[in-house]
Amino acid sequence: MMLIEETAPAAEALPVAALRAHLRLAQGFEGPDDAAETAALAGFLRAAIATIEGRTGKVLLKRRFRMQLDDWRDRLGQSLPLAPVHSVERIEIDDGNGTLTQLPPEGWRLVPDGQRPVILPTRVVLPSIPRRGTVTITFLAGFGDAWSQVPADLAQAVILLAARYYDDRSQDGLRHALPFGVSALIERWRAVRTLAGRGSREWR
Template identity: 50%
Template sequence: MMLIEQTTLPAAALPLDRFKAHLRLGTGFSDGGAEDALLEAFLRAAIATIEERTSKVLSARSFTWGVHGWRDGERETLPVAPVSRITELRVHDRRGTVCVCDPGTYRLERDGTYPRIVAGRTHLPTIPQGGGAEVDFEAGFGEDWDSVPPDLGQAVFLLAAHYHENRHEAASGAGHMPFGVAALIGRWRRLRMTAGGAS
């Protein structure tokens, strides 16, 4: 299974000014504009980390999800949430011949944690042996930062600030998630279930 991000978050959608204000409150950061590129990099890294830990897409983007087989022929849990729509489903055989599936053969089952692609009839389109399927979909809480739940937004700021404060100590605390960030994202994390479950 592979998830590919087809559209990246544009710089204009990043809450750079709010992050600067967050840093000024905590550290007396002076806004000279010289560190904008660095602060943007910290924000992007923090957003990517929060999204990876929670399986939530904070700002609206397009994705392609590839699988080699369905675990359940009637429905399949998509890897991230919230999903706003499925734009296309394709299946291909081992030779790479692609067939675009009739939209009537599947639909989106909306869910804040476990959105699913569901069979529109009896079963999801058959994936040929040795082939695979690709699902194009759009996910995210919304187009702008105000759409992001406040606790997830605060987690991004705290983690980005952590990266900023430790920028000269790259090896220190590698992979460490600050307690305040972990506490904020805890309720958003997916439960890991047994094989065939919703995780």
């Protein structure tokens, strides 16, 4: 499986003001409210968001992703590795010789489960993938476009983790371990995920 993030969280959606307020309240932070500081705090927030999303499989701010598989995991239904999924924009099959075929929307449907969204065939099974071919699924995932739409515990986990990254900015090696408070906040969102396909060709 190859998963590509096609769009990044919008800069204006990042909770820079909330992080700045947290740093001032918790640590006596007195940095200037200038462009350089804003850019630095945004960078810590993006790193924290990426970490939380990686640990939970939940996309905080809505954006577009593209997943490529060399075969379906199961032709009875293909799960998606991220949640929540708002929509699947298109599904394309490449026959391995450069010919793309877009699957008609009436041939499949999205079940937008909060933990394991899945694409189901409207008939019996999803269409077969040529032996040297691939299937690409383009979809939109995320809780919303605005930070206010992110669940409160995940939003707080991002702020706490970004503040830790700010504290440890000169010690990059410390970023590998999550603080206990952050781990506790995201625990209920964590799920055991099966990501890529496990078709016969994947195991050869």
